[in-house]
Structures are given as C-alpha cells and as structure tokens.
Amino acid sequence: MSLAVEIENLTFSYNQGKRNAAPTSHGSAEGSVEGSAEVSTESPVLDIPHWSVPQGQKCFIFGASGSGKTSLLNILAGILTPASGTVRVLGEPINQMSARQRDKFRAQHTGYIFQQFNLISYLTAVDNIKLANHFASQQGPKRKVSKKQTIMPLLERLGIPSADWHRPINQLSVGQQQRVGIARAFINQPKLLIADEPTSSLDTAARNNFINLLTQLCANDNSDQQTTLLFVSHDTQLAPHFDHVEALYDFNIAADNCQSDNSTDNNYQGNEHKREHR
Numbered sequence: 001m002s003l004a005v006e007i008e009n010l011t012f013s014y015n016q017g018k019r020n021a022a023p024t025s026h027g028s029a030e031g032s033v034e035g036s037a038e039v040s041t042e043s044p045v046l047d048i049p050h051w052s053v054p055q056g057q058k059c060f061i062f063g064a065s066g067s068g069k070t071s072l073l074n075i076l077a078g079i080l081t082p083a084s085g086t087v088r089v090l091g092e093p094i095n096q097m098s099a100r101q102r103d104k105f106r107a108q109h110t111g112y113i114f115q116q117f118n119l120i121s122y123l124t125a126v127d128n129i130k131l132a133n134h135f136a137s138q139q140g141p142k143r144k145v146s147k148k149q150t151i152m153p154l155l156e157r158l159g160i161p162s163a164d165w166h167r168p169i170n171q172l173s174v175g176q177q178q179r180v181g182i183a184r185a186f187i188n189q190p191k192l193l194i195a196d197e198p199t200s201s202l203d204t205a206a207r208n209n210f211i212n213l214l215t216q217l218c219a220n221d222n223s224d225q226q227t228t229l230l231f232v233s234h235d236t237q238l239a240p241h242f243d244h245v246e247a248l249y250d251f252n253i254a255a256d257n258c259q260s261d262n263s264t265d266n267n268y269q270g271n272e273h274k275r276e277h278r
C-alpha cells in the first residue's frame with residue numbers, strides 16, 4: 001500500500017528557533033530546514049510518534065480548537081518544519097528539503113484550501129486560479145492551462161455563474177469564494193489536497209454541497225490515482241462524508257490536554273472508523 005503521508009517521531013513547537021516563521025497570507029515560509037534542530041523548552045504543539053495516510057484516502061481529522069490541526073497541515077504542506085522527526089509526503093522526506101524545494105514540491109503536488117481562503121481580493125476568480133497555475137508551471141513540469149478550456153469549465157462545474165468569473169473576488173459571496181478556493185486548489189491536479197476548516201462559515205446545505213464537490217473532484221475522472229484528501233475540522237457532524245476519521249488527540253500526544261475542551265469531539269461516536277495501523 002502506497003502512503004500519501006507518513007510521519008515518524010515528529011515534534012513541533014512555535015518556539016523551536018528562528019527556522020519556523022509564522023506562515024504569511026500567501027502560505028510561504030521563511031528560513032531553511034538545513035542545519036541542526038533547535039530544542040525548545042516549551043511543550044510541543046505536536047508530538048506524533050507515528051501516523052500515516054494511504055494514497056487515495058479521504059481522511060477527516062477532528063480536534064478541539066488549539067489542538068494543532070492547522071500546525072499539522074502546515075507541516076504537511078511544507079510551510080512549517082518540525083523540530084525533529086521525519087515527514088514523508090508522497091514518499092518524499094519534505095523535512096529534509098530546503099525552503100525553496102518545499103515551495104516547489106507544494107506547487108507541484110499539494111493543493112491547499114485555507115480557512116480564510118487566502119485569495120487575492122482584487123483579482124477575479126479566473127485570475128486567482130490562473131496565478132496558482134502560473135506558479136506551478138514556473139516551478140516544474142506542470143502545464144499551463146487555458147482559461148477557456150480548463151479554468152472556466154471548472155468554475156462552471158463548481159456552480160459559479162459565468163457573470164461572476166471576471167468580478168474581483170471581494171465582490172463574490174463567501175460560499176462562492178470557498179468554491180473558487182477549491183478550483184484554485186485543484187487547478188494543478190494535486191496528488192494531495194489539504195483543507196483547513198473550509199466550511200466553517202457555511203450553512204448545513206451549502207456545507208454538504210461543498211464537501212460533495214470536493215470528494216467528486218478528488219475522484220479524478222481522468223486519472224487512475226485518486227487525490228488524497230486531508231480535511232480538518234472541529235465539527236464531527238462532517239465525519240460521515242469521509243472514508244476514514246481520525247481524532248487528532250489519538251495520534252498527537254501533545255493534543256491530549258485539548259481533548260476535554262470540546263464537547264463535540266467527546267460526543268463523537270464514530271470510532272469504528274479508526275485505522276488499525278496507527
């Protein structure tokens with residue numbers, strides 16, 4: 001079984017030295033992973049002895065606020081780097097890459113749907129998506145896509161009216177911006193898709209519609225390899241939409257203290273979804 005993600009003996013804290021700058025609104029990181037790790041005296045945010053996700057899986061990860069969900073996703077995206085341990089994404093040890101190599105790897109292989117979308121507000125929907133494709137095609141073999149043949153059909157598939165394709169993002173509704181966020185994450189046909197609480201500002205119907213769109217796109221009609229989906233949220237009502245469900249505090253020792261903070265997590269009854277290999 002091929003693994004999309006494999007973590008061994010990972011620790012991470014925000015006070016582990018100058019190597020881990022907080023992510024910018026564009027999701028880039030400053031600094032390099034080269035050189036020896038600095039040891040923090042603070043309790044780590046993440047302490048993960050072992051965790052893995054098979055390729056093609058649609059995995060839902062839940063955890064209380066502050067338990068480290070976004071930090072974990074940022075490490076998997078190569079935006080943050082761990083203090084220790086190994087992080088393999090699609091078989092590549094991204095914790096051994098330089099910041100530039102991680103940026104390139106992310107542009108080529110990883111789609112990220114941010115909690116706050118991180119779209120460029122004065123650009124149109126089409127141009128936001130085009131820009132993501134431009135970055136990826138500059139970084140390596142990803143092809144440049146055509147607005148007419150690829151971007152506009154994708155926006156149509158996501159239910160965004162054509163009248164809105166050329167309007168600045170800040171004139172679109174929140175739900176429309178979230179769907180543009182999906183289109184941007186998918187435009188380079190990523191093998192790994194990371195989604196950080198992307199439905200937090202949607203009502204129930206829009207939320208279910210959003211997740212259905214996401215899982216349909218991950219099924220990759222034109223490819224034999226499904227996109228692996230890692231979707232994090234504190235809202236366990238979303239769990240039935242996914243193949244597998246993980247509680248962050250089950251594999252992140254450092255999140256144990258956050259468990260009792262969130263009654264939604266503690267009420268979750270779907271533990272039969274947990275995997276054996278954790």
Ligand SMILES: Nc1ncnc2c1ncn2[C@@H]1O[C@H](COP(=O)(O)OP(=O)(O)OP(=O)(O)O)[C@@H](O)[C@H]1O
Nearest residue numbers: 014022045063064065066067068069070071072234
């Ligand atoms: N840039 C930062 N600098 C210092 N500490 C941070 C930073 N970002 C997050 N933290 C701390 O790290 C811990 C984990 O934060 P993280 O954002 O990963 O949690 P989360 O589970 O995604 O939370 P939420 O569900 O509220 O978004 C929290 O205690 C938070 O205060």
